[in-house]
Amino acid sequence: MPSLAQMNGSLHIHNFYIGKLKAKQEQLFDSDPELAMLLDNVAAVLSEHAVVLTNDIAAMEDDDT
Template identity: 80%
Template sequence: MPSLAQMSGSLHIHQFYIDKLKANQERLLGSDPELAQLLDNVAAVLSEHAVALAEDIAEMESSEED
């Protein structure tokens, strides 16, 4: 199982790419709506994974406090 530091780093990377995808999606919305929709879908999948990862991190942090 990955360490808490590795999971936190992964969450940070997820958030970085989610932000980049959303910025590019907004930029492409007028010129290429299909690509913009694809980027939005990818960002949504990464966001779901980031939420699950954040929950796992919270669980690990609470178990370390016990």
């Protein structure tokens, strides 16, 4: 199982790329709506995984106390 630091790092990376995807999606919305929708779907999958990571991190922090 990954350490708490690794999980926090992974969560940070997820959030970074979610932001990048959403920014690019906004840029492409008018010129290429299909690609914008694809980027939105990828961001949604990463967001779901980020929620799982957040819950796992909270559980690990609770176990440490």
